[in-house]
Amino acid sequence: MNRRETLKALFLASASTGIIATTGCSTSVNPNYRGKRVTWTSLDSTYSYGRTAVEKAHDQDLLQQSYFSEHELVTIATLCDIILPNEDPNGGALDAGVPDFVEFIVKEREIFKIPLRGGVMWLDNHSIEHYGANFINIAESQRLEICDQIAYPEVENTQLQPGIRFFSLMRDLTMTGYYTSELGFNDLGYQGNNPNTWDGVPASVLKRHGKQYDDEWLSKCVDQSRREIIAEWDDEMNLIT
Amino acid sequence: MAQDSYDVIIVGSGAGGGMATYQLANAGLKVALIEAGDFYDPAADEQRTQLRFPWESPRRGASTRRRPFGDFNACIGGWELDDEPFTTTEGTEFMWWRARMLGGRTNHWGRISLRFGPLDFKRQDSDGLGHNWPISYEDIKPYYDKVDKLIGVFGSNEGLYNDPDGFFLPAPKPRLHELYYIDGARKLGIPVIPARKSILTKRINNQRGVCFYCNQCDRACSVHADFSSSTSLIFPALNGGKVDLYTNSMVTEVTTDDTGKATGVLFINKKDRSLNNLLAKTVVLAASACSSARILLNSTSAQHPQGLGNSSGHVGRYLHDSTGASRAAFIPDLMDRDIYNEDGVGGMHVYTPWWLENANLDFPRGYHLEIGGGMRMPSYGFGFAVNQYNEFLGKKVGGYGKQLRDDIRRFFGARLSIACRGESIAQYDNYCELDPTMLDEWGMPVLRFNYNWTKNEIAQAKHMQETMEALLEASGGIPLGDRPGEDENFGLTKPGEIIHEVGTTRMGAESQTSVTNEFCQLHDASNVFIADAGPFVSQADKNPTWTILALAWRTSDYIVEQMNKRNI
Ligand SMILES: Cc1cc2nc3c(=O)[nH]c(=O)nc-3n(C[C@H](O)[C@H](O)[C@H](O)COP(=O)(O)OP(=O)(O)OC[C@H]3O[C@@H](n4cnc5c(N)ncnc54)[C@H](O)[C@@H]3O)c2cc1C
Ligand code: SF4
Numbered sequence: 001m002n003r004r005e006t007l008k009a010l011f012l013a014s015a016s017t018g019i020i021a022t023t024g025c026s027t028s029v030n031p032n033y034r035g036k037r038v039t040w041t042s043l044d045s046t047y048s049y050g051r052t053a054v055e056k057a058h059d060q061d062l063l064q065q066s067y068f069s070e071h072e073l074v075t076i077a078t079l080c081d082i083i084l085p086n087e088d089p090n091g092g093a094l095d096a097g098v099p100d101f102v103e104f105i106v107k108e109r110e111i112f113k114i115p116l117r118g119g120v121m122w123l124d125n126h127s128i129e130h131y132g133a134n135f136i137n138i139a140e141s142q143r144l145e146i147c148d149q150i151a152y153p154e155v156e157n158t159q160l161q162p163g164i165r166f167f168s169l170m171r172d173l174t175m176t177g178y179y180t181s182e183l184g185f186n187d188l189g190y191q192g193n194n195p196n197t198w199d200g201v202p203a204s205v206l207k208r209h210g211k212q213y214d215d216e217w218l219s220k221c222v223d224q225s226r227r228e229i230i231a232e233w234d235d236e237m238n239l240i241t
Numbered sequence: 242m243a244q245d246s247y248d249v250i251i252v253g254s255g256a257g258g259g260m261a262t263y264q265l266a267n268a269g270l271k272v273a274l275i276e277a278g279d280f281y282d283p284a285a286d287e288q289r290t291q292l293r294f295p296w297e298s299p300r301r302g303a304s305t306r307r308r309p310f311g312d313f314n315a316c317i318g319g320w321e322l323d324d325e326p327f328t329t330t331e332g333t334e335f336m337w338w339r340a341r342m343l344g345g346r347t348n349h350w351g352r353i354s355l356r357f358g359p360l361d362f363k364r365q366d367s368d369g370l371g372h373n374w375p376i377s378y379e380d381i382k383p384y385y386d387k388v389d390k391l392i393g394v395f396g397s398n399e400g401l402y403n404d405p406d407g408f409f410l411p412a413p414k415p416r417l418h419e420l421y422y423i424d425g426a427r428k429l430g431i432p433v434i435p436a437r438k439s440i441l442t443k444r445i446n447n448q449r450g451v452c453f454y455c456n457q458c459d460r461a462c463s464v465h466a467d468f469s470s471s472t473s474l475i476f477p478a479l480n481g482g483k484v485d486l487y488t489n490s491m492v493t494e495v496t497t498d499d500t501g502k503a504t505g506v507l508f509i510n511k512k513d514r515s516l517n518n519l520l521a522k523t524v525v526l527a528a529s530a531c532s533s534a535r536i537l538l539n540s541t542s543a544q545h546p547q548g549l550g551n552s553s554g555h556v557g558r559y560l561h562d563s564t565g566a567s568r569a570a571f572i573p574d575l576m577d578r579d580i581y582n583e584d585g586v587g588g589m590h591v592y593t594p595w596w597l598e599n600a601n602l603d604f605p606r607g608y609h610l611e612i613g614g615g616m617r618m619p620s621y622g623f624g625f626a627v628n629q630y631n632e633f634l635g636k637k638v639g640g641y642g643k644q645l646r647d648d649i650r651r652f653f654g655a656r657l658s659i660a661c662r663g664e665s666i667a668q669y670d671n672y673c674e675l676d677p678t679m680l681d682e683w684g685m686p687v688l689r690f691n692y693n694w695t696k697n698e699i700a701q702a703k704h705m706q707e708t709m710e711a712l713l714e715a716s717g718g719i720p721l722g723d724r725p726g727e728d729e730n731f732g733l734t735k736p737g738e739i740i741h742e743v744g745t746t747r748m749g750a751e752s753q754t755s756v757t758n759e760f761c762q763l764h765d766a767s768n769v770f771i772a773d774a775g776p777f778v779s780q781a782d783k784n785p786t787w788t789i790l791a792l793a794w795r796t797s798d799y800i801v802e803q804m805n806k807r808n809i
Pocket of ligand 2: 291440441451452453454455456457458459461462463464466467585586587
């Protein structure tokens with residue numbers, strides 16, 4: 001098995017047994033992981049959204065590289081799960097494949113590399129100092145104690161600043177990863193990206209916001225029942241169809 | 242080496258090249274259209290990015306060097322091209338956006354389609370700066386009228402003198418954040434009217450579809466309901482059988498004979514890297530203002546030692562771009578919204594044209610305002626700083642867990658943004674030229690830019706910032722971030738950043754101070770024409786493309802007439 005497959009097996013094992021799995025390098029996986037991941041391990045036939053050959057080659061190249069060690073990736077997955085834990089009915093960050101997304105975007109964007117690698121290191125050092133083990137090997141309650149210290153940017157404790165910055169970056173990536181997944185779309189309730197006929201803000205919404213369309217403006221707007229009738233104008237620039 | 246002979250060779254398939262191709266082929270001429278990029282049709286599933294979901298992209302729609310405006314944006318090209326670099330002179334800046342594909346930049350442009358007004362052609366008369374165009378609004382009006390009807394543009398007739406009426410399709414109704422903006426603008430006595438965009442809110446023919454409101458015109462429309470040069474002009478022209486399309490073909494030179502007239506072009510076939518010569522009676526350059534200037538400057542001969550059309554030394558001079566600045570606000574009244582499909586058309590439904598003509602201001606010319614916001618489809622970046630607006634509500638920023646789900650919903654669509662686009666004064670000292678020290682991958686010297694804003698543009702940006710802040714506040718918003726000050730040029734965009742390159746082959750009555758005549762015909766070679774924004778004398782506080790299209794049509798009519806008279 002290559003590295004990625006090992007990691008995947010590790011996740012899957014924990015998913016099926018529900019217990020913390022360990023590997024030779026004493027890494028553990030978050031017990032809450034549930035499978036159902038969107039994974040991007042290589043480009044398959046479903047990969048088609050208007051890519052040029054050069055872009056496909058670039059993506060393939062990135063997908064074949066690894067940046068994070070297993071330990072780092074499991075730590076990141078653990079944080080993702082704390083930031084957006086599974087919740088009915090739309091799952092959480094792990095269900096939406098956020099760690100995979102983080103790994104991919106970090107490979108493409110150099111600016112994330114050091115802050116995330118250094119952040120994991122900082123987190124482990126902090127955890128060892130205060131609780132005697134790496135972040136993923138301490139009790140869940142202890143993990144949350146650490147998060148409570150670093151999850152709020154306005155905290156002025158200078159010693160914690162590196163951790164705070166790391167956590168903010170992890171929160172950004174976790175939120176964006178989840179809310180750009182299908183589960184996230186459902187969770188948000190986003191309604192668009194499909195063919196429709198926009199005919200203005202719903203009346204109840206207008207009312208709630210105390211807004212209205214005035215008649216003069218409406219007279220310039222499209223009558224959706226006539227949209228299929230071919231446009232014609234008189235010589236005075238008036239639309240007559 | 243020489244193969245076929247054509248009536249006309251057209252170089253570049255963007256707005257200007259598409260219009261010239263359509264008109265000249267319809268007039269019965271045999272046309273070769275030469276395009277440096279690949280074939281492109283957004284209706285082809287393997288090229289379609291429209292209606293894709295973010296999770297179809299491994300980077301969830303994030304931008305890349307090859308897709309600077311996001312992974313689903315239709316442009317093949319961007320700020321940097323692997324094969325065609327460019328340089329700037331020391332201490333100056335220019336950002337140069339290029340598309341290399343059939344249809345050029347019209348595949349992903351904003352579709353904001355504004356006529357220039359009567360004042361815009363004669364600005365020197367009002368403020369003494371820059372120069373007048375040799376033509377007036379009346380000369381070009383019939384072409385604007387025809388462009389409206391052929392291509393389709395929604396908008397409204399408002400009777401504004403310098404923002405002329407047109408043959409408009411009906412406008413889409415404003416979205417909720419736009420109603421907030423309308424109320425805010427009216428409070429301040431600033432006009433606001435329906436946007437003007439080349440998107441078909443109503444059918445105009447049986448070939449192109451009608452908009453189905455996906456908000457993704459920047460991804461190009463699979464039913465061809467927005468204007469792209471390829472889908473709306475070139476495909477119909479190709480169907481007529483008079484056009485040979487050469488893609489992946491990069492023109493490096495216009496060839497000329499002993500009398501100095503053009504005989505055709507040289508181009509590199511990018512697939513096999515071969516050099517080819519194509520012959521024609523007439524050559525139309527429409528490679529975009531800067532690229533056409535580059536081809537002219539590279540076409541040196543005994544008759545044209547400084548480059549074709551450059552006896553005046555003006556090719557590349559007077560390059561100018563629009564000014565720009567932007568600001569956004571959090572609108573507390575738009576928190577906790579009812580969620581419905583608010584996509585609408587790509588971009589804004591309402592805008593503010595320049596309203597301070599004749600006001601006593603400390604800068605010349607004006608600008609218009611473009612409005613943004615809404616419950617748009619999440620893409621990479623959505624959810625960053627998820628609850629930063631808590632700062633304004635006296636609540637904690639940050640955290641983790643379930644609360645973040647509530648926050649993201651609470652603030653979804655609670656934002657209003659404004660972008661200003663203004664007119665700069667064209668300067669002789671802002672130019673592009675061939676860089677004598679650097680070649681591109683095709684053996685052609687690259688362009689070197691020299692561009693500086695003047696105090697006028699900076700003063701205009703200051704005014705933009707004041708206006709935007711007042712409007713955002715009047716609309717019920719809390720402006721975000723600090724208003725940029727003098728040390729940041731008041732947030733003025735970099736030269737080139739607004740992607741309205743114009744002026745490099747400007748038109749004029751005198752051949753010593755201009756490159757073409759009023760019909761975009763080179764003073765120095767009667768059978769060479771320019772059909773992009775190179776001939777613009779000034780850029781107006783409008784976006785350029787509707788004027789490129791109207792001028793290209795006018796130029797095409799002139800070419801046909803001159804050919805019939807056997808003058809060329
Ligand atoms: C994101 C974006 C938004 C915009 N929004 C608006 C808007 O809302 N309103 C507006 O009016 N304008 C807008 N513009 C500007 C608009 O796209 C341009 O004004 C317009 O496309 C210019 O048309 P053109 O024919 O001059 O050049 P282009 O559209 O750039 O086409 C030039 C073509 O020539 C080809 N070419 C270049 N060099 C060579 C060569 N040596 N040999 C062969 N072919 C060559 C290129 O590959 C390209 O296809 C926008 C642009 C961008 C990028
Ligand atoms: S908004 Fe309308 S015109 Fe634009 S891409 Fe979508 S369907 Fe096409």
